[in-house]
Amino acid sequence: MRRLFSATALLAGVVASIATSTTNPPTSSVQLPGPGADLDALGIQRTVVDVFATQSPSGSFAGAVMVSADATSVFGEATVTASLRVVDAFGSTEIARDTAVASPGTDGDLFLFDDLDAFAGCASGATCEQAFEVVFETTGEVAIDWELTAELYDLDDIGRTSTLEVSTR
Amino acid sequence: MSDEPVPGRALLHPVALSCLGLMVLNDQVLKWACPGVLTGKLSDVAGLVFFPLLLVSVWEWSAWLAGRPPHAPRAVVWGAVVFTASGFAAIQVSEVAAWAWTWGLGLLQAPIRGTWQPVVHTMDPTDLIALPAAGVALILTRE
Numbered sequence: 001m002r003r004l005f006s007a008t009a010l011l012a013g014v015v016a017s018i019a020t021s022t023t024n025p026p027t028s029s030v031q032l033p034g035p036g037a038d039l040d041a042l043g044i045q046r047t048v049v050d051v052f053a054t055q056s057p058s059g060s061f062a063g064a065v066m067v068s069a070d071a072t073s074v075f076g077e078a079t080v081t082a083s084l085r086v087v088d089a090f091g092s093t094e095i096a097r098d099t100a101v102a103s104p105g106t107d108g109d110l111f112l113f114d115d116l117d118a119f120a121g122c123a124s125g126a127t128c129e130q131a132f133e134v135v136f137e138t139t140g141e142v143a144i145d146w147e148l149t150a151e152l153y154d155l156d157d158i159g160r161t162s163t164l165e166v167s168t169r
Numbered sequence: 170m171s172d173e174p175v176p177g178r179a180l181l182h183p184v185a186l187s188c189l190g191l192m193v194l195n196d197q198v199l200k201w202a203c204p205g206v207l208t209g210k211l212s213d214v215a216g217l218v219f220f221p222l223l224l225v226s227v228w229e230w231s232a233w234l235a236g237r238p239p240h241a242p243r244a245v246v247w248g249a250v251v252f253t254a255s256g257f258a259a260i261q262v263s264e265v266a267a268w269a270w271t272w273g274l275g276l277l278q279a280p281i282r283g284t285w286q287p288v289v290h291t292m293d294p295t296d297l298i299a300l301p302a303a304g305v306a307l308i309l310t311r312e
Contacts, residue, residue, distance in 0.1 A: 002175045002178070002181065005181055006175050006176060006177040006181055006226070007230070009180035009185070009186065009189070010177050013222075013223040013226070014223070016189055016192055016193050017216075017220065017223065018278060019196075019278070019281070020196055020212070020274075025201050025204060027204070062291045153289070153291050154204070155291050157204075157208075158205060158206055159206070
């Protein structure tokens with residue numbers, strides 16, 4: 001009987017270790033539905049998203065920005081490439097890129113990628129602004145629904161509050 | 170009744186079972202209900218107590234299944250403690266270790282999520298304050 005209990009504890013321990021939460025929950029999270037993208041053959045759509053983060057009291061925090069996209073209607077077959085770029089004073093730098101083939105039978109996520117160090121340069125606290133550029137390119141005709149999610153994490157674990165706003169330009 | 174030692178018996182110690190329950194409760198409920206210093210460190214301490222015992226238990230079950238006595242030598246216990254402590258410290262201070270951890274744990278969680286993506290992990294050197302908890306395994310496994 002003790003062997004059975006021991007085996008059960010071992011199994012529970014393995015499951016608990018794998019399902020462990022690796023960080024505190026975000027102190028703030030916001031989602032922005034993208035404006036959508038109707039792309040003809042060889043179409044390119046660029047959208048710049050501004051993310052404003054404020055926290056109180058100020059201190060160390062980290063941010064994550066995630067982009068997910070679905071193909072909602074496809075004519076024939078389309079190859080879709082999505083990229084996420086960080087915008088700064090000198091232009092923009094690509095931090096993630098993925099390509100997927102969409103066909104009339106395609107549904108569900110085409111892409112999901114994130115920038116876990118989105119606010120790495122904003123550790124001084126107060127208000128921080130970071131712009132991201134979401135770019136879709138396709139070789140076919142496809143409509144895409146996408147959304148951007150931003151989250152903030154309190155690195156000091158002191159329970160500070162934070163707010164996030166996102167807007168497109 | 171057989172006198173043969175039970176493999177993984179350290180996991181049946183009340184301290185080990187309490188830490189397992191605390192980890193699950195804190196990760197799934199308390200962190201979300203009251204985020205702060207206490208819930209931020211609680212799982213670290215509980216995990217550092219529990220994980221070396223889990224490794225020792227895996228070793229003992231493997232030995233038992235192989236027909237050998239299910240009794241971990243002290244070297245195995247020390248190895249589990251050092252491995253746990255050094256791995257925990259590394260993911261708090263090393264970018265490379267943190268990167269490997271986020272993708273490695275993401276791989277283990279992939280069957281549940283249905284996709285392989287890194288887990289969210291924020292490096293926090295202040296978490297190293299929990300490191301002595303790894304040594305509890307040395308006490309609990311003393312015969």
